[in-house]
Amino acid sequence: xxxxxxxxxxxxxxxxxxxxxxxxxxxxxxxxxxxxxxxxxxxxxxxxxxxxxxxxxxxxxxxxxxxxxxxxxxxxxxxxxxxxxxxxxxxxxxxxxxxxxxxxxxxxxxxxxxxxxxxxxxxxxxxxxxxxxxxxxxxxxxxxxxxxxxxxxxxxxxxxxxxxxxxxxxxxxxxxxxxxxxxxxxxxxxxxxxxxxxxxxxxxxxxxxxxxxxxxxxxxxxxxxxxxxxxxxxxxxxxxxxxxxxxxxxxxxxxxxxxxxxxxxxxxxxxxxxxxxxxxxxxxxxxxxxxxxxxxxxxxxxxxxxxxxxxxxxxx
Numbered sequence: 001x002x003x004x005x006x007x008x009x010x011x012x013x014x015x016x017x018x019x020x021x022x023x024x025x026x027x028x029x030x031x032x033x034x035x036x037x038x039x040x041x042x043x044x045x046x047x048x049x050x051x052x053x054x055x056x057x058x059x060x061x062x063x064x065x066x067x068x069x070x071x072x073x074x075x076x077x078x079x080x081x082x083x084x085x086x087x088x089x090x091x092x093x094x095x096x097x098x099x100x101x102x103x104x105x106x107x108x109x110x111x112x113x114x115x116x117x118x119x120x121x122x123x124x125x126x127x128x129x130x131x132x133x134x135x136x137x138x139x140x141x142x143x144x145x146x147x148x149x150x151x152x153x154x155x156x157x158x159x160x161x162x163x164x165x166x167x168x169x170x171x172x173x174x175x176x177x178x179x180x181x182x183x184x185x186x187x188x189x190x191x192x193x194x195x196x197x198x199x200x201x202x203x204x205x206x207x208x209x210x211x212x213x214x215x216x217x218x219x220x221x222x223x224x225x226x227x228x229x230x231x232x233x234x235x236x237x238x239x240x241x242x243x244x245x246x247x248x249x250x251x252x253x254x255x256x257x258x259x260x261x262x263x264x265x266x267x268x269x270x271x272x273x274x275x276x277x278x279x280x281x282x283x284x285x286x287x288x289x290x291x292x293x294x295x296x297x298x299x300x301x302x303x304x305x306x307x308x309x310x311x312x313x314x315x316x
Contacts, residue, residue: 053222057230058122060222063097070141073126076116077142081107084175084310085151087139088114089159091181092235093214095121097221102154105299109307110152115142117159119231121223130234132158132242136165140173152310153177154302156295161243167253168245178306180260181293183268184245184276193267197239204232250279257282258309260302263289284309 044066052067052074053059065078078096080103088106090099096114106112116123118138119130128134139162143151152175155163160182166174183189189197203210207229218228257280261273277285286305291298 053122056124057224057227058222073124076122078114081112083110086110086112087151089155089162091157101296101299105303129237131238132161133165135162140170150175156180174255176256176309178258180295188272201232201236201239247279253280259285261285261287262291265293
């Protein structure tokens with residue numbers, strides 16, 4: 001059994017509520033999903049959706065949304081709510097079906113564009129690896145396809161890492177950004193996380209039985225085993241070597257940013273979230289002492305805080 005699995009099991013208990021929360025936060029466990037109620041980006045024949053998602057290694061239930069060609073791959077996109085545009089960037093191995101509590105709350109204030117990142121869920125891979133910088137570029141490319149000059153951002157975990165790239169490389173396209181469960185550098189991971197991010201993608205890519213049961217969960221949700229293995233291989237570079245931002249780099253970000261300072265994150269000590277808040281000049285924090293790496297139980301608070309920050313945004 002890989003050492004990181006032993007650490008996870010001993011720390012939070014394989015059958016505990018905490019374990020289920022952790023799997024949820026990683027995009028690898030979800031409560032039973034109700035039928036999607038989001039309105040599609042534009043109508044797309046369900047037969048065509050079914051054929052497309054099956055061709056991309058996904059056999060899960062149909063949802064309201066559509067495929068859009070973004071850069072060199074077919075991206076699955078859903079839209080809900082009304083208001084200023086907000087792009088929702090999921091965690092690693094996550095998909096739109098896993099973030100419904102977050103989407104529901106944010107849709108009270110924003111038009112939420114939730115999508116499966118490159119190689120994730122219903123989306124295709126395109127060529128090359130899946131990295132945080134590339135996911136940021138894909139988000140901007142999606143904005144171009146949608147005709148959006150700029151948008152607010154909510155990024156969790158891997159999505160937060162991609163959000164840092166958006167803030168650093170595409171600040172002119174970002175109105176505000178909310179960073180949830182976001183490490184800015186590999187060095188901020190605790191010992192459990194350091195082993196997890198280096199070993200877990202390789203384990204999934206190998207196709208070997210995974211003691212935490214992540215692969216069966218993803219298969220149950222609709223991802224084919226071969227797609228899971230391929231995604232593990234594609235994510236290995238990003239997970240094992242990045243993010244690698246420095247606090248000095250963060251001081252150059254001038255967009256309004258909301259930092260979620262989670263007090264009980266399983267992978268990152270609270271002080272490292274505080275470091276982000278202190279480094280980014282135009283940042284504010286929402287302090288949630290009992291929040292783990294799973295944002296869903298705090299969706300209402302996060303959405304309200306993000307909306308309040310968005311209310312301060314003024315186009316330059």
